[in-house]
Amino acid sequence: MPPGEHGPGAEAPAGGGPGRGPDRTGEGYAAARVRLLRDTELSGPDRRRALAGLTDRWLARLFAAAPPGTALVAVGGYGHGELSPRSDLDLLLLHDGSTDAAALSALADRLWYPVWDLGLALDHSVRTLAEARTAAADDLKVQLGLLEARHVAGDEDLTAELRTAALARWRAEARSRLPELREYAAERARRHGELRFLLEPDLKEARGGLRDLTALRAVAASWLADAPREGLAQARDTLLDVRDALHLTTGRATDRLALQDQDQVAAALGLLDSDALLRRVYEAAGAVSYAGDVTWREVERVLRARTGSPRGARLRGLLGAKRSGGRPGASAQERTPLAEGVVEHEGEAALALHARPDRDPVLPLRAAAAAAQAGLPLALPAVRKLARTAPDLPVPWPAEAREEFVTLLGAGEATVPVWEAMDAAGLITRLLPDWERVRCRPQRNPVHRYTVDRHLVETAVRAAALTRRVHRPDLLLTGALLHDIGKGWPGDHSVTGETITRDLAARIGFDAADTRTLATLVRHHLLLVETATRRNLDDPATVRSVADAVGSPGTLELLHALTEADALATGPAAWSAWRAALVSDLVSRVAAVLAGEPANDQAAGQELTAEGERLAMEAWRTGGPVLALRTQKAGPADTGREGEHGPEPVGVELSVALPERSGVLPAVAGVLALHKLTVRAADLRLAQLPGEVDGETPRVLLLTWRVAAQYGSLPQAARLREDVVRALDGSLGLASRLAEREAAYRPRRTGVKPPPPRATVAPGDSAAATVIEVRAQDAPGLLYRIGRALEEAGVRVSSAHVSTLGANAVDAFYVTDAAGAPLTDLAAARLAQHVETELR
The missing domain is CATH 3.30.460.10 (Beta Polymerase, domain 2)
Incomplete structure (x- = not known):
């Protein structure tokens, strides 16, 4: 190693050295x-x-x-x-x-x-x-x-010689080193994620961060291409200002904007709150990411000019370049018509030479739809010219504009880059003024992988794959884009979104009937999944309430598809084969009611599957718990986008049946927590077996759990059964053992303190029981503590529906008094308060 060189970031050697005295x-x-x-x-x-x-x-x-x-x-x-x-x-x-x-x-x-x-x-x-x-x-x-x-x-001449040589060598070797630079940037993106979608972003390493700005300057120094300059200097200043404030408020050399530091950083920058801070950071990162996309396309274009060179072809392959329009032999200079005023040119959708955007207000949407349908990016000059010269659309939009808008939304994955190019130029907010309030808006729920605006576009992408399932694809795609538009305003976003959607639908040019349908989709876009996972579908009141809210079979069809698209666009924790089956079951029941069939009464709705009946009969015969474990495989509902591998194991379904008795829920939940099993979803119901046994109608508790091992392998069913038996007879010491585990778990938890748990009474959801809904941070033993609180209150749990989304648990419990009747209002309120107190 050369004299005095200790390596990057090295600390001073122990013991000091020359020059260590007072300075x-x-x-x-x-x-x-x-x-x-x-x-x-x-x-x-x-x-x-x-x-x-x-x-x-x-x-x-x-x-x-x-x-x-x-x-x-x-x-x-x-x-x-x-x-x-x-x-x-x-x-x-x-x-x-x-x-x-x-x-x-x-x-x-x-x-x-x-x-x-x-x-x-x-x-x-x-x-x-x-x-x-x-x-x-x-x-x-x-x-x-x-x-x-x-x-x-x-010696200034020495430095000048270094700079001159470095720049000359970079320019001479740029055609071979730019692919390396791009792969370096792509690897960082894979490792650190997309800055504009992270709740705790790395301002330097994540995609759209400061490292990418360095890469863009390096590309510009090569003289092969240059990044679009609009907004880039401001984006850099924003990211550096935030990092400065982060350094000063934390006293640490860190580039990660951690949750616990965001309020201080926001205050240091004079911003209203941490959401305003993240939004500013996301906007800057979006500008950097878009500039990177445009720059690398320009690099590809330059290399494409050497089409006849084997070296040029190899470099284009390393850079990920595609042949123009995917057509073998297409000329780089070819201008292929895509739509009126829009052509394909050098692998991009560009404006035709005769296009007059100043006289054609529909051209921005026509160009965007044509680009997305062809799977091409919108050329930057075209986007700039459209933003600068195209007049605003008349209100309501003409039919052509509405059709091009729906065509854009229905293009699937290709919609995303085209939409982002339009958004970066300000064209989206001109088309949909309310879009500005959801642009780059963070979502604090970790289940969401995207900001509000990108989530809406991703939902439309998912909905595009489901358009063959519905009679009105245009309403599905538009509803998908607008379903969370209310998140830009205070209050319940579904209620606010309904009002905004009525205005936007009329603006886009939908008639009164279609506007009502879109408003219903937005108002009730969470209805199916929340009802299916948190309510007893065997209760006819539940099914009738959903039918009343939906109103028609056509709207139900659209809402079903929107529910799936919304969940798939949210993240892997929001959708699964389990939830898909529950939603489909609810939809079939609601469809029957809308078709004029009476809702099944509760007893009739408790028909068991063959496997459930077998377990229940065995539990009744033996008088003890019967357990069955079944490994689940990923189906279409569990996988991500098309092309991902599957099926793969995604969890285990555990069925537990035992004769009706008290203490079952906390006992089984506690045993699962003791064995370090995470509960993703669960369902408890009291089932009546057909016929009589010894003059009695057999009543069996059937619990179905979807679980996964936190780490290690799954326990054997025999061991689980043994511990359930011991938990029920009190010999397991469940409470003390869980308390020890929780005490050991708590010191390792870091980050922002979660909001306190909340238990509420869901009004009017059932005529046969009182529904207590519990929302809390998921933690080992949480379900055990809820079950124990309900047992202590002396109520009977006739059914339970447990759903875990990321770090959040949302559970619903149907309870009655000892005589099997719903609780009085006062008793229900006291029970909710008791459960909430026990969880704090």
Whole structure:
């Protein structure tokens, strides 16, 4: 290793070394640094430049009297001329080889140790020009750092020679190194995710972050292509301002915007709250991501110009380039008509030469629909021209505009990049003014993988695959896009969204009947899944209430498809074969009622499957619990988008049957928690077996659980049964053992404190029982504690419906008094309060 080089980010060696004594220059710099960071008059780029300048002057003084033929060079982020409060100092001690090793080592120590003494992070190296060139050839990160090289002190000619050589070599080798740069960016995206959709984003490494801005500058330095400039400088300033505030409020050199730090950072930036902060960050990241997409397409276009070159073809393959329109032999210069005023040109949807966007208000939608249907991106010049010159659509929209809008939404995956290009240019908010309130809006529920706006587009993508199941695909696609539009306003987003949807549907040009249908879809888009997973479908009142809300078979058909599309677009925790089966069961029951058939009474609705009847009969015959484990495979409802592999095991279905008695729910739930099984969903019901046994009508509790092992393998059914028996007779010591486990679990929990649990009475949901709904943070033993609280209150649980979405549990319990009657209002309120108290 060269003299004085300890490697990137190295700490000072133990025991000190030359130059470790009191450093007046360092003390003066430290004091000036503190004053600068506390100066309320300075912020943003001005403060970062001032801090870089202050640091430059201090390092230049340390470098004074350095041997000839040496230079101190700032590289990487520091080389860009700006410095965040806790950023590394990226420094290169450059020399021409004429300085002896001892003098060079002394100079390095004179530079590095004062930096370490102040507790500043340092990424440093000592190299000759030749060594710097070799390092850059071997390591892309070194090459990128040298592209930002900036002279700090010493021999300016040496620094200039380094910069000239680095830029010349980068431009000469760009055609071979750009694919490497793109793969490097793609790997970071796979590892760190998409910044604009993360609740705790890494401002530097995630896609759309500061590293991507460095990559875009490197592409521009190659002279092969350049990023779109509009909004990019502002996006960079936003990300750096947020990182500065993060450094200052936490006192740490971190790029991760953790949940617990967001309120402080928002306050430091003068923002209303953490949601406003995330929204600003997401907007900036979106601008960077879009600029990256456009830039890499431009790189592909440049390489495509060398179509006849085998080397060019290989490079295009490495960059992921596709042949124009997927047609073999298509010419790069070909202009193929796609729609009136829209052509395919060089792999993009562009405006035709004769197009007059200033006289054609439908052209933006026509161009977007044509691009999406062809699977092409919208060319950036076309988007800019449409945003600049196209007039607003008349209200209500003409029929052609509405048809093009639905065509755009129905294009599936290809809709997303086209929609984002339109959104980046401001065209979407011109079409749908209410869109602005959901743009880049974060969703604090970790079940959601996307921001509100992207979730809406993704729901339309999912709905496009379901259009063959409905009679009105246009209403399904439009309802999918608008179902969460109310999240931009306070209050219940379904209620608010209904009002907004009525306005937007009329604006788009739907007639009164279609507008009512769309409003119903938005108002009740959660109705089917919430009812199916949280209510007793054997209760005729439940089915009738859903039928009353839906109103017609056509709306039910649309709502069923929207429910599935919404859940699939939300994330893997929101949909499964289990939930799909429950929703389908509810839909079939509601459809029967809407067709004029009477709702089944509760007893008739309790018909068991053959397997359920077998387990129940055996439980009644033996008088004890009977268990059955069945591994579930992923079906279409459990997998992601088309092309993902399956089927794969997604969990285990555990069935437990035993004669009716008290204490069953907490006993079984406690045993599952003790065996470290996570409950994804559960259903408890009291079933009557056909006929009589010894003059009695057999009544059996049947519990169906969907579980997964937190880690390790699943326990054997025989072991679970043994522990259930012991839990019921009190010999297992379930309460104390669960308390020990919970005590061991709590210290490992980190992050923001979740909201407190809540238990409420669901009014009017059942004529035969009282429904207690519990919402809480999922945790080991939660279901056991709920069941124990209900047992302590002396109520009977006739059915239970448990649903876990991410970290949130939403459970519904149908309870009666000892005589089997619903609770009085007062008793129900007291029970809800008791359960809530026991969970706190």
